[in-house]
Amino acid sequence: MTQHSQTATAANPFFRPWTTPFGIAPFGEIAIDDYRPAFDSALAEHRAEIEVIATQAEAPSFANTIDALEKAGHALDRLCGVFFNIASSDADEAIQAIQRDMAPILAQHGNAISLDVRLFARVKALHDARASLGISPEQIRVLEKTYKNFVRAGAELGDEAKQRMRAVTERLATLGTQFAQNVLKDEATWTLQLAEADLEGLPDYLVSALHQAASDRGLDGAVMTLGRSMVEPFLAVSPRRDLREKVFKAWVRRGEMGGATDNTAIVAETVALRIERARLLGYPTFAAFKLDDTMAKTPDAVRSLLDRVWVRAKDRVGEEREALAEVARTEGMNDKIEPWDWRFYAEKVRQQRHALDEAELKPYFQLDRMIAAAFDVATRLFGVTFERRHDVPVYHPDVRAYQVSRGGKPIGLFLGDYFARPTKRSGAWMSAFRSQEKLSGEVLPIIVNVMNFAKPPEGKPALLSFDDARTLFHEFGHGLHGLLSDVTYPLLSGTSVARDFVEFPSQLYEHWLARPEVLSRFAVHAETGAVMPLGLIDRLIAARNFNQGFATVEYTSSALVDMAFHSLEGAEGLDPIAFEHQELARIGMPDGMVMRHRTPHFAHVFSGDGYSAGYYSYMWSEVLDADGFAAFEETGDVFDTALAQRLGDFVYSAGNIRDPLEAYIAFRGREPDPQALLIKRGLAKVA
Structure with a gap:
């Protein structure tokens, strides 16, 4: 190694321990030129660790195979935790270029592990003998998940099929990265x-x-x-x-503006490759493949739920449109209600029916007060406290850091990144810079919530809509799922659960925002300091199902189109935009409405595999959250101590140590009632 190389290595923060609070990345010391050498080194280190596991002479044991796999790749995990969070939240052109370069390389690295016959033979031997290993239930769960992950990645395929699987997954990684960057560029420019x-x-x-x-x-x-x-x-x-x-x-x-950022061809190729991937693994469609590892299990189960809601929502949306048209006519607008009219006239109808005006409401939903409200609910439910830390390095000046403690002991670090900027992708999400685990010692989680609220002028409070505040509570519910995690194995940590269960903790948490017990303490007027009057709280709660037909149609149409794309058995000549239009016509999309996320910018589904054939998950989880919050209401105390204890033990702290339905029953005492969803959305009456 040359002296220059040695100096560069010594200066690279990824090549040394981090002595920062909570061991968070020293963001101010990381230069753009540090990432590629760090990736090269971390990948090489992980490959060497895997090779030791695969070639050892000792017979497979849980310790030398599963534990070893779980401990391997620490440097790569640390690096990816930083890089991909920055790529989503504060990406410039240089970061995006590295992300494009690394997408196929990381996919190739993952394939090399998942398709290694030596590794799989060791995992399979343990899986076959799992009943006689004398291991704990959590270890059995880890073993079963590890084995299934290998199989679903193609470990049982023949050599030729494995080669094709490698090519498919690497190309999909490239396409997903490009899709996301194209949407970001359209939004930023x-x-x-x-x-x-x-x-x-x-x-x-x-x-x-x-x-x-x-x-x-x-x-x-x-x-x-x-x-x-x-x-x-x-x-x-x-x-x-x-x-x-x-x-x-x-x-x-967005994503359909022509030129270099147009995502139409990317969607067509993505759908075709996903079909091929599913076929290689023996599934008729990609939806069948993805759903096999979820609560829903089958596309038919998903469609059964979506169709049941779709029929009710379409009926309601027809009634809502008539109300909008009536108001429009009184103001001299006699044209039909177009998509750009819906929210405008819906706001007028809401003012008439519920005496609610967004301009009247917003001053009560100050960002700082809503953050405090989300923290306070967590304190009352789970006994955790939050302390602002100004000594923690952050990746952008807008990011806030909080130490999370329970019983006076730190249990994690929470970052809040709340304001929109051109370098941040749209939407709101939770992510982890580091996940909780105990296999490598007491590793505390570092969790981030990212939003895109409008930044106020200097010295002014940020004011949220009620929907914005609900988004904040939603993402903080995900955040708590990561922060409260108390498991041993990284594979089972925090939000690493079935896709149609992961939204349950987040959607459940939204319910507390709309409670008078919370609003009467934290909804404080930005100018007068007055607490939101009880009459206004009552009107706000009474209006929670206003325009619900519109909201449900927006969402459900997106979920149905997602399922339609991924239920295809072939994609030759697929025109994604024409297919979207055809599917919406087939299901009877109401006039004057569009999907919440149209195909060319449907990042949930096409920027990666996360929610592909899985956008329905929000509604599947909504069955759970509606029924689950009803349990609190039935006690007469939405902060009931015993119920909150079960919720924490079996859901928020439990990661993926048990089947999600078992987890829900352990909390609720029975299986969920699907009728609770329709009642929550105002699409069915309480019996």
């Missing part, structure tokens, strides 16, 4: 300059956000962007129908 006359009729909070968006981009005046937290309020309150149409059409065409 599209702006609409607004003149002062265009701002007439807009509430002060939105005008401030539009000016701030311009300032953030080095522009004068006010600009509209394609962030959901900007688009949805604009569509709800702008009296300029022409501007609403322009913004809406750009919003739904």
Whole structure:
């Protein structure tokens, strides 16, 4: 090694222990040129560790095979935890270039492990003898999951099929990365300059956000962007129908704007490769493959739930459209209700029926107060406390760090990244810089929640809509699932559960936001300091199912189209946009509506395998969350100590140590009642 190489290695933070609080990455010391050498080194180290496991002379044992596999790859895990969180939250062109380069390399690395016949032989030998190994239930669970992961990756295939599987998965990794980057680029580059006359009729909070968006981009005046937290309020309150149409059409065409960022061809190739992957593994469709490892198990089970809700939602949406059209006619708008009209006239109907005005509500939903509310609910349910830490390195000045403790003992670190910026992908999510485990010692989790709320001007509080606040609670529910995890094995940690169970803890947590016990303490007016009046709280709660037909159709149509794509048995000549239109026509998509996530920017489904053939999961989990919160309501105390204890023990802290249905029954005392979903959404009456 040359002196220059030695100096570069010594300076690279990924080549030394981190002495920061909680061992978090020293973000300020990491340079862009540190990542590629770190990847090269971490991959080589992991390959060497795997080779030791695969070639050892000793007969397979749980310790020398499963434990060893779980402990291997520490340097790579640490690096990926940093890099991929930055790539999602604060990516410049250099980060994106590395991400594109690494996607197939990492897929190739994963294939080399999953398709190694020596490794699989050891895992299979243990799996076949699992009943006689004398291991704990958690270890049995790890062994079964490890074995199944190998099989689902293609470990039982012949040599030729394995070679094809390698090519397919590596290409899919590249396509998913490109898809996500294309959407981000469309969102980051599209702006609409607004003149002062265009701002007439807009509430002060939105005008401030539009000016701030311009300032953030080095522009004068006010600009509209394609962030959901900007688009949805604009569509709800702008009296300029022409501007609403322009913004809406750009919003739904993300990923379909032509040129280098158009995702149409990527979707077609992705669907075809997923079908091939499923066929290689012996499944008729990709949906059948993906669902085999979920609570739902089969595409028919998913469609049964979605169809049941779809019929009710379409009936309701017809009633809602008539109400909107009536208001529109009174204001002289006699055209049919278009997609860019729906939110605008729905807001007017809501004001009429429930005396609720978004401009009246927003000052009560200050970001800082809603964060405090989410923390307080966790304290009351699970006994955890949160302390702001200003000495913890963060990757962006907007990020906040909190020490999470229980019984005076730290149990994790929570990061909150709440404001939109051009380098952040849209949406909201939870992720882990490091997951909890005890196999390698007491490893505490480092969990992040990422949002895209509009950043306020300096010195002003950030004001959220009620839906924004609900998103914050939702993601914090995921965050608690990671923070409260108390398992031994990394494979089972935190949110590493079935896709259609992972949304249960997050969606359940949303329920506490809408409780008077929470709103009466934390919904405080930004200007007057007054607590939200009980009458306003009552009206807000009464209106929670307002426009629910629209919301349910938006979501369910996306889930049905996802299932339709992934139920195809062939994709020759597939035109994704035409297929989307055909499927929406087949299910009877109501006039004046579009999917919540159109195909070219449906990142849940096409930026990776996470929610592919799995967008239904939110609704499947909603059956659980509706029925689960009813359990708290039945006690007469939504903070019931005994029930909260079971919820913590069997759900939030338990990771994937047991079957999800068993976990739910252990918490609830019985299987979930699907009727609870329809009641929650106001699509069925309480018996």
